[in-house]
Amino acid sequence: MNLQNGVTAYGLLHFLTMPAQHNFLWHERAVGLRPPTRAFIDGRYVTALSGDTFPKKSPVDGRLIADVASCDTPDVEAAVASARKAFDSGVWSAKSPAQRKRVLKRFAELISKYEEDLALLETLDMGKPISDSLKVDVASSARCIEWYAEAIDKIYGEVAPSGPGSLATITREPMGVVGAIVPWNFPMIMTAWKLGPVLASGNSMVLKPSEKSPLSALRLAEIAVEAGIPAGVFNVVPGFGGTAGKALALSMGVDAIGFTGSTATGKLVMQYAGQSNMKRVGLECGGKSANIVLADCPDLDAAARAAAFAIFYNQGEMCSAGSRLLVHESVREAMLEKVAAIARDFKPGDPLDPATRLGAIVDDIQLCRILNLIDAGRQEGARVHLGGLRVRTETGGCYIEPTIFDGVTPGMRIAREEIFGPVLSCLSFDDPAEALRIANDSEYGLAAAVWSSDLSTAHRFARGLRAGTVYVNCYDADDITVPFGGYKQSGIGRDKSLHAFDKYTELKTTWIELG
Ligand code: NAD
Numbered sequence: 001m002n003l004q005n006g007v008t009a010y011g012l013l014h015f016l017t018m019p020a021q022h023n024f025l026w027h028e029r030a031v032g033l034r035p036p037t038r039a040f041i042d043g044r045y046v047t048a049l050s051g052d053t054f055p056k057k058s059p060v061d062g063r064l065i066a067d068v069a070s071c072d073t074p075d076v077e078a079a080v081a082s083a084r085k086a087f088d089s090g091v092w093s094a095k096s097p098a099q100r101k102r103v104l105k106r107f108a109e110l111i112s113k114y115e116e117d118l119a120l121l122e123t124l125d126m127g128k129p130i131s132d133s134l135k136v137d138v139a140s141s142a143r144c145i146e147w148y149a150e151a152i153d154k155i156y157g158e159v160a161p162s163g164p165g166s167l168a169t170i171t172r173e174p175m176g177v178v179g180a181i182v183p184w185n186f187p188m189i190m191t192a193w194k195l196g197p198v199l200a201s202g203n204s205m206v207l208k209p210s211e212k213s214p215l216s217a218l219r220l221a222e223i224a225v226e227a228g229i230p231a232g233v234f235n236v237v238p239g240f241g242g243t244a245g246k247a248l249a250l251s252m253g254v255d256a257i258g259f260t261g262s263t264a265t266g267k268l269v270m271q272y273a274g275q276s277n278m279k280r281v282g283l284e285c286g287g288k289s290a291n292i293v294l295a296d297c298p299d300l301d302a303a304a305r306a307a308a309f310a311i312f313y314n315q316g317e318m319c320s321a322g323s324r325l326l327v328h329e330s331v332r333e334a335m336l337e338k339v340a341a342i343a344r345d346f347k348p349g350d351p352l353d354p355a356t357r358l359g360a361i362v363d364d365i366q367l368c369r370i371l372n373l374i375d376a377g378r379q380e381g382a383r384v385h386l387g388g389l390r391v392r393t394e395t396g397g398c399y400i401e402p403t404i405f406d407g408v409t410p411g412m413r414i415a416r417e418e419i420f421g422p423v424l425s426c427l428s429f430d431d432p433a434e435a436l437r438i439a440n441d442s443e444y445g446l447a448a449a450v451w452s453s454d455l456s457t458a459h460r461f462a463r464g465l466r467a468g469t470v471y472v473n474c475y476d477a478d479d480i481t482v483p484f485g486g487y488k489q490s491g492i493g494r495d496k497s498l499h500a501f502d503k504y505t506e507l508k509t510t511w512i513e514l515g
Contacts, residue, residue: 026352028131029120039069039238040221042082043231049074053242054211057289059127059360060351060395066215076206076247079235083177083204084253086232087228093174093202095154098213104149104200107227111142114223118188121215123351126184127360127398128314130352132160141192144496147278147480148196151498160509167512172505174202175280176255179271181241184213184362185317185420190284191217193484194258196501199233206254208245210261212362214238241265246272249279256280258503260319262418263444263489264489282493282503284319284485285420287446290439291322291475294432295330297451298473304338306449306475307424311478312346312402313476315361316422317491320447324408324415325426326435332428340386340404346422348391348399361398361421370400377414382425383407386515410438418444432457440466445487449475468494 037046037053046069053067069075070398087093092100111118118141119133128137160168178198182190187209198205209217214236221236237244249257249272256279259269263285273279291310297303310322327335349356361367367390376387385403400421408415408425415425429435438446449471450461462470468486471477478484483494493503 008192029457030124030207035066035215036218037066037068037072040218040236043081043225049297058124058360059398065124068238071237073247076237076244077205079237080177080251080253082232083206083235087176087204092233101149101153103228104145107144108146110223110227118216121219122188125215125360126213127351127421128479129359130357131354137188141188144192144196144480148200152200165514169510171508173508175504175506178203178205178504179254180205180207181245181259182209184210186212188216190260193495198504201505202500204233205505208237210247210308216237250276252277256281258282260284262286265442272406284493284495285491287319288326288418288442288444288446289320289322291449292324292326292435293335294452295328296453298453303344303451307339307344310475311424312422314361325424327428329428329430342415343386343402344404352356361400367398370419373414373419380412436464443489444488
């Protein structure tokens with residue numbers, strides 16, 4: 001996962017160490033918070049038809065923050081029907097691009113206006129530091145919506161070079177009803193990456209947020225209506241994956257599904273599409289990205305800062321986390337010490353404290369998964385260089401130390417499996433060709449990085465690395481203008497940039513015989 005538009009990992013590191021500009025008491029606000037808890041269908045909040053709810057606890061302190069509507073097939077079908085009705089009526093789909101642009105720009109402005117509410121919901125829901133929620137998640141989401149709003153009235157169709165006797169045009173049309181299923185690590189940003197291109201191109205959408213982080217999406221739906229997005233165009237059905245998520249992916253009324261989440265669930269979503277109406281499937285899935293530091297790394301300090309940031313930012317709950325650090329043996333020790341020194345700054349703390357850099361892990365289940373993999377690393381013979389323990393248990397929340405393993409070999413579980421936590425696996429190599437081979441020896445292919453002073457070496461690695469994004473002498477540098485997605489089992493298709501429209505639009509050929 002990438003961070004903020006136009007901000008490199010190094011730049012953002014500096015950015016996030018600045019004092020938070022809002023210094024009122026987040027804890028007080030949290031106590032008074034009344035989060036949205038019901039599904040959002042046809043322009044209004046509704047309880048699940050069954051009346052069922054599920055408890056949403058905060059990983060910050062284990063406190064119950066809401067009982068959220070637990071949607072199932074009937075709720076999903078009601079949302080899909082509402083989205084279809086809105087699409088067919090043309091109330092949004094038939095608006096000119098310039099009209100949709102105006103409304104979406106207003107939506108982006110309102111997201112910024114309500115930034116504090118949204119940031120608080122995000123932090124309480126999934127545990128990330130409040131400064132990050134505010135300055136990265138809310139800001140990036142608003143920027144994403146604004147960018148697609150600005151893009152949509154600047155895209156032209158094509159005229160094919162078919163010859164003098166005909167006129168053949170190639171135009172893009174919205175697909176209809178798009179289902180979106182998103183994870184919990186960047187709830188708002190993942191939603192915005194779908195919402196921007198889906199709504200800008202005239203579709204209607206039904207979103208299934210993660211059961212671990214449904215709150216900000218429910219609030220966004222209300223804000224969308226305030227911005228002027230017509231009822232039924234954006235619906236949110238909170239609930240579990242095996243019920244609400246499955247129902248959405250199986251629905252005969254959904255034309256395309258944009259999924260972000262684990263590779264295992266992505267494969268199920270493909271099956272559901274095959275079992276139902278062959279809906280188009282876009283997948284943004286897991287990663288185990290390699291960050292390669294060659295002997296001629298131009299700046300070990302910068303590489304160490306980026307490496308630490310690449311695995312400890314967002315508690316390491318990042319699809320693009322640089323979770324495998326591949327270091328040339330000649331610089332291994334120096335690099336390890338530098339990364340560890342920076343890691344000590346990522347001390348787990350209260351997510352509602354603006355100074356905190358490393359917040360809470362999303363829930364007990366994820367915490368156990370991380371601790372189990374740390375155990376597996378120890379048992380398989382890797383050395384714990386730093387951390388490795390659960391901390392802050394007295395808070396009732398889910399916290400873990402930034403952890404660094406040294407002496408990792410490519411076959412170990414901590415070198416192969418996505419941990420999705422603040423755990424760095426360091427591997428070393430002598431021959432650059434070996435580094436490339438190890439980096440590519442993964443079922444995933446989301447991101448990779450190489451650090452070298454030599455231009456030709458950097459280009460050779462950039463070509464050789466089988467990943468959707470390759471960073472050279474940086475990590476997690478990002479902008480909405482570039483596509484993001486994976487090779488291999490990291491996914492199918494791309495989010496962000498104009499390429500995201502490929503997921504949510506049909507190409508139409510119109511052939512006119514001129515005689
Ligand atoms: P997950 O696969 O468990 O869940 C993702 C979403 O799918 C949730 O909304 C969940 O409720 C839903 N779901 C679960 N089972 C389902 C089913 N049977 N049918 C339909 N929907 C179902 O993933 P997660 O734990 O929420 O998120 C972590 C994963 O997401 C990691 O693997 C991470 O790499 C990946 N991720 C990828 C990107 C990317 O852009 N490539 C970005 C963020 C996260």
